[in-house]
Amino acid sequence: MKLSEIAALVGGRLVGDADPLITGAAGLEEATASDLTFVIRQDYLPRLAASAAGAVIVAPGMSADRPAIVREDPYAGFALFLQRFEAPVDRIFPPGVHPSAVIDPSARLGRDVRVGPFCVLGPDVRVGEGSYLGAHVVLGADVSVGRDCRLHSQVSVREGCRLGERVMLHAGVRIGTDGFGFLPGPAGFSKIPQVGIAVLEDDVEIGSNSCVDRATTGRTVVGRGTKLDNMVQVGHNVRIGAHCVISGHTGIAGSCTIGNGVAIGGFVGIGDHLKVGDGAKIGGKAGITRDVPAGATVFGTPAIDIKESFRLFA
Missing domain, CATH: 3.40.1390.10 (MurE/MurF, N-terminal domain)
Known part of the structure; x- marks a missing residue:
């Protein structure tokens, strides 16, 4: 050229x-x-x-x-x-369904869908036009995948979960696994059923080996255009807004609300039921133990405003 x-x-x-x-x-x-x-x-x-x-x-x-x-x-x-x-999808796998794939008769595939070797698609699965499923992808019953999505090898999407259009899930991503919910008692811990779903809106991209748990009830949501790095954990009933970026090894505990346009560094831990406001920035290895206001930049463990942090450690 x-x-x-x-x-x-x-x-x-x-x-x-x-x-x-x-x-x-x-x-x-x-x-x-x-x-x-x-x-x-x-x-x-x-x-x-x-x-x-x-x-x-x-x-x-x-x-x-x-x-x-x-x-x-x-x-x-x-x-x-x-x-x-970029490798065109036709070079990754040709159009059509690989003969080793197992697809329930009730599943519906849109035009030009590609289903790779050893995929499993359960009852009432819906896959939108132009989407690609790499080798060993598993879609549970009643999963919906939008148009032009790319699910790379070993991705699993559990029952009832919803993916919007142009979603990209890299190898080993888990969507809709059970949330970490247990009730302590005299005989130990009893499992709390996790009967909600996980929803990924349009243009979400999630890196390898990341997990988005299903909600206990209702929905865990990753908002439109948000990007997750490798090895990110999103707990049950978390709501992440649009156009956020979350770096690797970050964990977001259950029922947190993350606003729009939030940037989160690597190795961040966010405690349960907290709110992070629109446009906030969280530095790497921060420990979030209280709400973060919109537009704030915080750093450290426990996290404090970055200007205050500079004064303390200058």
Whole structure:
């Protein structure tokens, strides 16, 4: 692909007379003469000078020593170019149902659905048009999967749970497992039945080996456009708003409410029945023991406002 074509693709401006052929994308250290790379800050320019990259995306005001594309937010432009290298679903598995799949006669599959080897689809399952189920995916009875979803290998979605459109679940994700509910008594712990469901709204993406528990009653909800990293635990009856981002090894205990646009770092623990307001930011390894106001940035264990934390530990 010519660099001029890439510039048009990513909404940038080509700088220089050269228009090299670009066949790949890579970071500064790994790039070769046929690769496109990117630089987001001036202090990265010495690393660019030592790079073998054939071309670079830079921000306005930056100088480049090789053919370049100039656009606001070079990393966003680089990400647009990377989309050309995503493996199309047809290469992962061809259209149709693999002969080893076990599908209940009452299940309904939309047009162009792909069902991989050894999948199991229970009674009254519904899978929307264009969705892909990787090897060993299990959908329990009455599960609904929307259009254009991707469920990678070993995903399980338990009975009655709902997935919106364009949901992506990476390998080993568990949706609708029983919530952690037990009643203590003289003879030990009695299990509290978990009879609710889990709902993932449109454009949710969940990383490998993460779990979203079903509600005790009602719904556990992950809101539209929210992204969960690998190994995130979402407890029963949690409600996560739209367009949140939650990093790996975070645990959210039962009945918490997370607002819209919340950013949560890695290894965060959030106690049960707490509220995190819209737009809040929680630093990595924070321990949340009380509500977090909208727009706040907190850090530490127990978590406090980040400015107060800086004063205490400066």
